[in-house]
Amino acid sequence: MVIHYALAQTRSSLKQLGSIITFFVLLIIMLQNFVHNVLLYQGTDVLAMIHPMELLTLSPNAADPEWLSIFMQIYPLLVTLPSVLSFNRERQTGESILIAARMGNLQYTLGRLVSVFLTTFVVFTVPFLIEIPLNCISFPLEAQGDVLSMDLYDPGYVDYIHCFLFSNIYIFSPYVYAVVGTLFWGFCSAVFAAFAAAFVACIKFKYTVFSMLPAFLFLNATVMFSPTTRDVPSIAWYHYLFLFDDRLKNPSYLWAIPILILISILGTVWGGTHDCIG
Amino acid sequence: MYRIRYDTLVAALIGLLSGVLSAMLFVRPYTGSITLSEMVLQLSGSRGTYEFNPSLSEIMGMFTRFIPIFLFEFYGGTVMYRNFCTASIYIFTRNPNRSRWYFRETARVLLLSVVFAAVSLITAVLLSMVQYDVITNYPGVLLSIYHFVLFSIWITTATILLNLFSIIFGTHVAALIVIGLQAICIAALSLIEIEDQLLPAVLLQINPIANLILGWFHSRIPALDEAIFSPHKGFSFVPALFVVSSYCLLTVLSGRQFILHRDILSSNAELDGV
Numbered sequence: 001m002v003i004h005y006a007l008a009q010t011r012s013s014l015k016q017l018g019s020i021i022t023f024f025v026l027l028i029i030m031l032q033n034f035v036h037n038v039l040l041y042q043g044t045d046v047l048a049m050i051h052p053m054e055l056l057t058l059s060p061n062a063a064d065p066e067w068l069s070i071f072m073q074i075y076p077l078l079v080t081l082p083s084v085l086s087f088n089r090e091r092q093t094g095e096s097i098l099i100a101a102r103m104g105n106l107q108y109t110l111g112r113l114v115s116v117f118l119t120t121f122v123v124f125t126v127p128f129l130i131e132i133p134l135n136c137i138s139f140p141l142e143a144q145g146d147v148l149s150m151d152l153y154d155p156g157y158v159d160y161i162h163c164f165l166f167s168n169i170y171i172f173s174p175y176v177y178a179v180v181g182t183l184f185w186g187f188c189s190a191v192f193a194a195f196a197a198a199f200v201a202c203i204k205f206k207y208t209v210f211s212m213l214p215a216f217l218f219l220n221a222t223v224m225f226s227p228t229t230r231d232v233p234s235i236a237w238y239h240y241l242f243l244f245d246d247r248l249k250n251p252s253y254l255w256a257i258p259i260l261i262l263i264s265i266l267g268t269v270w271g272g273t274h275d276c277i278g
Numbered sequence: 279m280y281r282i283r284y285d286t287l288v289a290a291l292i293g294l295l296s297g298v299l300s301a302m303l304f305v306r307p308y309t310g311s312i313t314l315s316e317m318v319l320q321l322s323g324s325r326g327t328y329e330f331n332p333s334l335s336e337i338m339g340m341f342t343r344f345i346p347i348f349l350f351e352f353y354g355g356t357v358m359y360r361n362f363c364t365a366s367i368y369i370f371t372r373n374p375n376r377s378r379w380y381f382r383e384t385a386r387v388l389l390l391s392v393v394f395a396a397v398s399l400i401t402a403v404l405l406s407m408v409q410y411d412v413i414t415n416y417p418g419v420l421l422s423i424y425h426f427v428l429f430s431i432w433i434t435t436a437t438i439l440l441n442l443f444s445i446i447f448g449t450h451v452a453a454l455i456v457i458g459l460q461a462i463c464i465a466a467l468s469l470i471e472i473e474d475q476l477l478p479a480v481l482l483q484i485n486p487i488a489n490l491i492l493g494w495f496h497s498r499i500p501a502l503d504e505a506i507f508s509p510h511k512g513f514s515f516v517p518a519l520f521v522v523s524s525y526c527l528l529t530v531l532s533g534r535q536f537i538l539h540r541d542i543l544s545s546n547a548e549l550d551g552v
Binding site for chain 2: 018065068073078081207209210211212213217220224
């Protein structure tokens with residue numbers, strides 16, 4: 001019942017304005033990066049060419065810094081736009097009472113959580129998955145260079161590679177790394193959206209802008225409180241979510257993701273077992 | 279007896295939070311002591327004794343300086359708009375002069391912004407005084423006034439804009455537009471690297487966020503100019519005040535036209551669209 005409702009709701013959420021706006025914003029950012037790279041590297045010798053996967057939008061090293069900074073600034077707001085707002089809308093219109101009365105409030109809120117997760121995952125993953133074959137078609141696959149122009153056997157290059165999250169997958173294949181990294185990006189985005197949705201399940205916000213706050217504050221807090229010196233592991237979200245990021249990381253900080261999932265489930269269960277008419 | 283309104287109290291509380299965060303995260307003396315001028319420069323974007331330099335990490339640092347301001351804008355963005363969500367018929371049938379109502383609401387937003395900016399700055403200074411040895415100097419006092427005035431006007435502008443966009447699109451899309459516009463302005467600060475060219479120089483001059491970075495300013499007051507020691511040209515207090523005030527005036531006046539011709543909401547914008 002829950003899964004059936006979640007899938008139906010995901011199909012509906014994907015057609016709503018919030019999902020469409022977010023998808024096209026991400027698509028524009030991706031296409032801008034792609035066109036920027038095509039114009040920048042046209043006619044470049046294959047020996048001097050950067051690896052096609054390092055030219056992805058989610059790879060901050062080769063991206064246009066102005067666009068990248070705009071993307072990084074609006075991401076904490078954008079991540080909640082596709083689905084959390086429709087959850088809030090359902091609660092404000094009373095549609096939630098209608099559905100909850102038929103299937104039970106707990107089933108409804110849990111189904112909504114799954115739907116928020118799936119909608120955000122699809123919206124945040126698809127534009128960047130499209131970019132992978134686009135780059136493979138447009139740039140030479142023989143290219144092995146990187147933005148640092150380091151020798152492949154340089155010990156510094158080895159250290160640089162080991163700073164990546166999932167560096168073992170990168171060593172196995174940069175293409176698999178790009179796909180896994182993009183799916184991880186979508187998964188984390190979905191977790192942040194689900195975290196915000198759990199708040200909406202617990203607290204009835206009068207203005208939808210406040211339902212964006214939990215994810216917005218959490219993500220920006222990681223940037224605000226991140227150490228500025230490079231020899232201390234960063235906690236800023238973008239160092240963990242972007243591909244080919246060579247900033248020193250502490251993988252144990254990724255425990256924040258299961259903790260957020262747990263908080264989201266507990267918050268949703270709490271919200272689902274309380275009176276939905278309030 | 280004058281009673282402090284609930285929204286003034288909330289603005290002051292967000293200001294308090296902003297001041298605490300600013301003192302904790304952005305005031306960084308090299309030694310145990312810091313002059314007031316250096317402290318205010320750091321609050322408006324400078325890092326240490328160096329002026330704001332738009333690398334990606336510093337642009338993100340600049341954005342984080344705006345997070346408490348965005349929090350306030352989220353809250354202040356409902357001050358005018360809330361009248362359109364509930365009881366708009368009640369309000370506008372009893373207000374024959376809608377223009378006067380609009381200017382009264384604008385004054386309310388201005389007051390809240392002033393309270394927020396003042397509490398934020400005072401808290402940051404006082405907290406820094408507890409943490410470090412803050413040396414009060416004449417340029418520091420002047421820079422504090424500049425910082426307070428410019429930020430108050432810009433926060434008022436952004437908050438009114440958020441209210442107006444909320445009436446059209448609802449608060450969520452309005453927040454995305456207003457924060458998005460400010461994010462673009464912050465990203466466009468990188469034009470300072472090519473400020474010698476005409477177009478980037480003009481774009482920088484009309485960028486409201488660039489006019490808030492005191493570390494880029496020049497002054498006719500020798501002590502102040504020496505305290506800032508900016509390598510850039512083209513920014514000073516009076517033109518910056520003119521640019522920021524122009525945006526504010528433009529927003530307020532176009533908002534008036536919009537409000538006058540806006541029919542009373544038949545449905546709640548929060549429920550439409552998304």
